[in-house]
Amino acid sequence: MIEREWVRTLRTHTGYASATLCGVLVLFEFVLPGSVLPYIPLFPLCVASFILLVGMPKRETRFMNRAFLITALTLIFAFISLTLRDNNGISNMILILAILIILILAAIVLYPRD
Amino acid sequence: MKFETLLKFFAMLIPWCAAVGIFLYVMSIRFPLDGTVSFSQAFDGSGVWFTPFAPGERVTSPGLQNDGWRGQRILDEPVYAGARWPGAYDYLKLELDLRTVRQPLIEIGLLRDEATRAYEMKPLWSEVIQTDAWREVTVENTHGFVRADLPDDALLETNPEYLMTWHASTTDTAIGDAGDMVMNSYEVSLRGTHHFHVLPINGEMRFQFAIQDMNRNREGKNTAAVRVTCDDEIIWTSAGSASGLHDARPSEVFTEEVRLTNLAPCAYRLSFLADNDFFIREIGTTAKHWVIGPEIFFGDRVGYRATSTPAIAWTNSQHAVANAVHNEGKQEVEFGSARTNIRETHDLYVLNRVSGERDNAVRVFAPEGNVRLIGDGYFALTEDAIFFPSPRRLTAESLPEEEGIRAILTPYTKAQKLSGDFWRTTVNFDLLQNQDKLQFSLAAPGIDRVNGAVDIRHVDLRYSRPALSVEEWFSRVKLEISLALKRI
Numbered sequence: 001m002i003e004r005e006w007v008r009t010l011r012t013h014t015g016y017a018s019a020t021l022c023g024v025l026v027l028f029e030f031v032l033p034g035s036v037l038p039y040i041p042l043f044p045l046c047v048a049s050f051i052l053l054v055g056m057p058k059r060e061t062r063f064m065n066r067a068f069l070i071t072a073l074t075l076i077f078a079f080i081s082l083t084l085r086d087n088n089g090i091s092n093m094i095l096i097l098a099i100l101i102i103l104i105l106a107a108i109v110l111y112p113r114d
Numbered sequence: 115m116k117f118e119t120l121l122k123f124f125a126m127l128i129p130w131c132a133a134v135g136i137f138l139y140v141m142s143i144r145f146p147l148d149g150t151v152s153f154s155q156a157f158d159g160s161g162v163w164f165t166p167f168a169p170g171e172r173v174t175s176p177g178l179q180n181d182g183w184r185g186q187r188i189l190d191e192p193v194y195a196g197a198r199w200p201g202a203y204d205y206l207k208l209e210l211d212l213r214t215v216r217q218p219l220i221e222i223g224l225l226r227d228e229a230t231r232a233y234e235m236k237p238l239w240s241e242v243i244q245t246d247a248w249r250e251v252t253v254e255n256t257h258g259f260v261r262a263d264l265p266d267d268a269l270l271e272t273n274p275e276y277l278m279t280w281h282a283s284t285t286d287t288a289i290g291d292a293g294d295m296v297m298n299s300y301e302v303s304l305r306g307t308h309h310f311h312v313l314p315i316n317g318e319m320r321f322q323f324a325i326q327d328m329n330r331n332r333e334g335k336n337t338a339a340v341r342v343t344c345d346d347e348i349i350w351t352s353a354g355s356a357s358g359l360h361d362a363r364p365s366e367v368f369t370e371e372v373r374l375t376n377l378a379p380c381a382y383r384l385s386f387l388a389d390n391d392f393f394i395r396e397i398g399t400t401a402k403h404w405v406i407g408p409e410i411f412f413g414d415r416v417g418y419r420a421t422s423t424p425a426i427a428w429t430n431s432q433h434a435v436a437n438a439v440h441n442e443g444k445q446e447v448e449f450g451s452a453r454t455n456i457r458e459t460h461d462l463y464v465l466n467r468v469s470g471e472r473d474n475a476v477r478v479f480a481p482e483g484n485v486r487l488i489g490d491g492y493f494a495l496t497e498d499a500i501f502f503p504s505p506r507r508l509t510a511e512s513l514p515e516e517e518g519i520r521a522i523l524t525p526y527t528k529a530q531k532l533s534g535d536f537w538r539t540t541v542n543f544d545l546l547q548n549q550d551k552l553q554f555s556l557a558a559p560g561i562d563r564v565n566g567a568v569d570i571r572h573v574d575l576r577y578s579r580p581a582l583s584v585e586e587w588f589s590r591v592k593l594e595i596s597l598a599l600k601r602i
Contacts, residue, residue: 005118010125017129021136028140032598034198035144038162040136 015052022049144201145587150578151200157185157211157570163200164573167193167556183534185571191561197552202593203577206543206552210238210573213536217558217566218242219510221281224543225553233555236541237280237526240508244537247515250528258282258523261515269521274502275430278514280524284505290379291315295400297322300495302397303423303483304406305413306390311492311503313403314377321372321384324396325354327365328416338388340372344380367395381503403501407431407492412483414442425480428497431489432472433511434465436480443484450476456485466511473518475500510559536571545577 022045029036036042143151155161159176166176172190179187197206206224214220218241223233242248248259251266260268271277277284291313297320312319319342327336339353354370372384386394393413412425422442429449436447438456446455449465456463465487467476475497478487487493490509494500508514508522529537545552558568582590 006121006125009122010129013126014129017133021133024137025140028144032144032201032594034200036140038198039140039143 011052015049018045018049018052022046145590147581149203149581150576151203152574152576153200154574155572157573159186161573163198163575165196167195167570169193179569183569183571185569188556188558188568188570189561191558192555195554195556197554197575199551200577202579202590202597203545204579205577206545207540207576207578208543208573209538209540209576211532211536211538211571212239213534213569213571214239214241215567215569216564217510217561217568219508219559220539220568221557221559222541223555223557225555226546234543235281235555235557236543237524238539238541238556239529239537240280240526242508242512242514243522243524243526244528248522256523257525258521259526260521261519264520269523271521274505276518276520277505278508278512278517278519278522279505280508280522280526282523282525284523289313289381290317290377291402293402295320297398297400299396299398301423302394302495303413303415304394304397305411306392307388308386308394308406308410309408310384310386311405311407312382312384312399312401313501314374314379314382315400315402317375317377317379318400319372319374319377319382319384320400322396322398323370323372323386323394324367324398325370325388326367326393326395327391328393329391330363330365332391336389336391338370338386338392340370341385341387342372342374343383343385344378349377349382350374381501383503397495402499404499405430405492405494405501405503407489409486409488410493411486412480414440414484422483425478425483425485425487427478427487427493427495428475428500429478429487429489429491429493430475430500430502431491431493432467432506432513432517433509434478434487434489435462436465436485436487437462438485440484442482443480445480445482445485447485447487448477448479469516472513472516536569 022042025036025040025042025045029042153161153163155163157164157166157176158178159166166186167173167188172188172193174187174189176186178184208222210222212220220239221235222238223235226232226234243259247262249262251258251260251269253266253269256269258269260266274284293315295315295318310321312321323340325338327338330336337353337355339351341348342350350372352370352372354368390411390413406427407429408431410427415422434449436454436456438444438459441459443459444456446453447463447465449467450471451468452465452471454463454465475494477497478493490511491506492500492503505523506512506517506519508524514522525542527540529539532538556568558566560566561568579590580586
């Protein structure tokens, strides 16, 4: 089934907008703790952005998409760091690194190829 | 075709509008136009704005409790909780819906200095003040409670004997004595640091301490100092030593004299600062009103006299604790008509006045001496010397009406009655702008002794700051940015 032009535009811009929003909100939460997390569930937003970005149509997967993909990964990493900020210890660091590696592998698998 | 272009335009516009809307929503919470933000949460562990109290061994798990209500029960103290910091606000109004079980007094504090773990404590609940016997009044910017049968201006009472405080400050009493200067001597054996509170006579204070150091070859601590203060302002200081590096024998008794003239009316605090190897063997003074406290330590007379002497003092304390550090101190201690038997050294034994003896000084008597007493009032070596240099503090054991109190100075406001034995208590804190998180400590003095509990089912937080002009808004944003930079 051929995807309609406006649906593709909606998907693309939803991905870009949610990734941008994620970035701004994570930055906001990082510099002003307690500003975002109690109101906006950042984790589902980050995951949604990630899925939208890696699943983008081929026509959109050029420079911008790569940039947003990397941004989304960084954001998810930052978010996890944020949620674990009050805990110290090597086990949390290992957990963060493990999640990051899984996300990178997922990105490589899901990344659309020309 | 035109319709398709319009549709594509809206498909692009909608996600970005939604993103901008969400961002503006977050901004509006962080920087509310009216400067006020409120959060309300049940105390069942589901809220994000105020964490449940910890540590776990002093509280129950938040949620459904055994007797069917939802919340958290506090069984021991102190317990700690935290609140999220929603922005650079100036004030916090904290409301807790609580119920007490055999717990007459609760205080709550906000952490002010993380390095020293210093909390600014505030009154949260007092069973005594909640009764109809006390009326809440504010007179000339002073807030507190007066006995129900007294007029409002009783709150301006200045005689510390009739005044009680609960986390309110007062200045030292500007009083003095007049009359003849007659030197009286008292043979005692007071051990270590003692604080004397003295009213000067005709603006003059005279004290002579006969001091003996019982362990001269210890290093670093064999110096005794005397300091006189009024309202925390240092008036006079002096220091002396009985050092003997190669001589372990007790020193000769030597005299330290304090003589001050042209003193303004004030209840002066004369502090004798020394370790427990220093003994005051004799006190001579011309003062008529002078007390010691809140601690008095009757030591032994080994190395000074062959016999021990009983410890005799008068006190305006309602409650005291006694302990002994030597076996010779095991004895029955009298506190008015109340008695306690010190059976073990280093254990604390509680002394409470018996009913009917609450409004005057009572005699404290320990036949063997060798006892340390800490009271909620002061001690004097003669009955007519006793006075209150400063108001008493409201404690969990206080019965202000029976103690002859007329007014209580406190920022406490009466709690509102709610359903199911619960009360809505309110406490206000000024927020410091360099704080990054809010940590609270809840104190329920004596909760373990009475096997009491404090149940909390709901919390309301209201953060506020004044409405801002454009310049103030920018300075507020600058403040937030500087806080953010510090955090990074």
